[in-house]
Amino acid sequence: MKTLLSTILMSLxxxxxxxxxxxxxxxxDVPEPSAAKSKSxxxxxxxxxxxxxxxxxxxxxxxxxxxxxxxxxLSEPQLELAQKVQTGDIACDDKxxxxxxxxxxxxxxxxxxxxxxxxxxxxxxxxxxxAVRLEDPARGGVWIQLPAKSMLMxxxxxxxxxxACRTPQQQAVEAAAQHTPPPNLLEPQTEVVQR
Numbered sequence: 001m002k003t004l005l006s007t008i009l010m011s012l013x014x015x016x017x018x019x020x021x022x023x024x025x026x027x028x029d030v031p032e033p034s035a036a037k038s039k040s041x042x043x044x045x046x047x048x049x050x051x052x053x054x055x056x057x058x059x060x061x062x063x064x065x066x067x068x069x070x071x072x073x074l075s076e077p078q079l080e081l082a083q084k085v086q087t088g089d090i091a092c093d094d095k096x097x098x099x100x101x102x103x104x105x106x107x108x109x110x111x112x113x114x115x116x117x118x119x120x121x122x123x124x125x126x127x128x129x130x131a132v133r134l135e136d137p138a139r140g141g142v143w144i145q146l147p148a149k150s151m152l153m154x155x156x157x158x159x160x161x162x163x164a165c166r167t168p169q170q171q172a173v174e175a176a177a178q179h180t181p182p183p184n185l186l187e188p189q190t191e192v193v194q195r
Contacts, residue, residue, distance in 0.1 A: 071106050071109065074107070074108040074109075074123060074124070077126060078108055078123060078124045078125075078126075079107060079108045081108075081124035081125075081126065081132060082102075082107070082108040082109075082110070082124045084132050084145075085100065085102075085110060085124065085132055085134065085145065086100070086132075086145060086150075086167040086169055086170070087100045087101060087102060087110070088100065088167060090150065090165045090166065090167055091165065091166065092152075092162040092163060092164055092165035092166075093162070093163050093164040093165075094162075094163075096114065096115075096162045096165075097114075098112065098113065098114050098143075098150075098152055098162050098165050099111070099112070099113045099114075100112050100134075100143065101113075103121070108123060108124060109121060109122070109123055110122045110123075110134055110143075112134065112136075112141060112143050112152065114152055114161055114162055118141075118152075118154075118161060120136035120139050120141035120143075121136055121139075122134035122135055122136045122141060122143055123135060123136075131144055131145060131146050132144070132145035133145075139154075139156070140154050140155040140156030140157065141153070141154055141155075142154075142155055146170075147170065147173045148166070148170055148173045148174045148177065149163075149164050149165060149166055149170055149174070150165040150166070150167070150170065151163045151164070151165060152165070
């Protein structure tokens with residue numbers, strides 16, 4: 001079952017990642033290397049300062065002003081999803097630790113790190129299930145946050161990198177679920193509804 005679920009998730013991620021990557025591009029044309037060399041070869045003389053009064057810059061929206069160059073600005077739904085992400089140094093199974101830290105210079109973006117080598121810059125992606133999902137389409141990283149646990153997967157390698165990662169909030173949800181088992185749907189209800 002675990003293998004089937006991971007296979008389905010990987011295939012969905014592989015199909016969706018080019019679409020997400022295409023949507024997240026900024027549309028800025030990058031000059032070809034030969035054009036860049038010819039421009040850098042010409043030396044420009046520095047301009048003299050103009051004595052004209054400069055116009056004050058127009059105030060930009062908060063999300064646009066805070067975004068770093070080269071990173072697309074996230075939509076309002078993505079920024080709302082980013083507020084639901086639980087951050088910190090999170091303990092996982094097999095004595096692994098995942099760090100989820102918001103990027104201070106880019107609202108809605110997160111650094112997700114497992115150990116020293118595995119680092120991802122992730123953005124929130126909407127899901128049909130209501131789970132919080134962060135993705136790094138360039139490196140293949142996916143962070144899924146459920147109410148009782150989180151997991152880090154690498155779609156390019158096709159493996160789950162960290163499982164059963166739990167923040168204090170997720171540990172509380174798991175403890176509450178263990179103390180109050182779900183109702184048995186096969187037994188008749190004993191409560192009588194009075195009108």
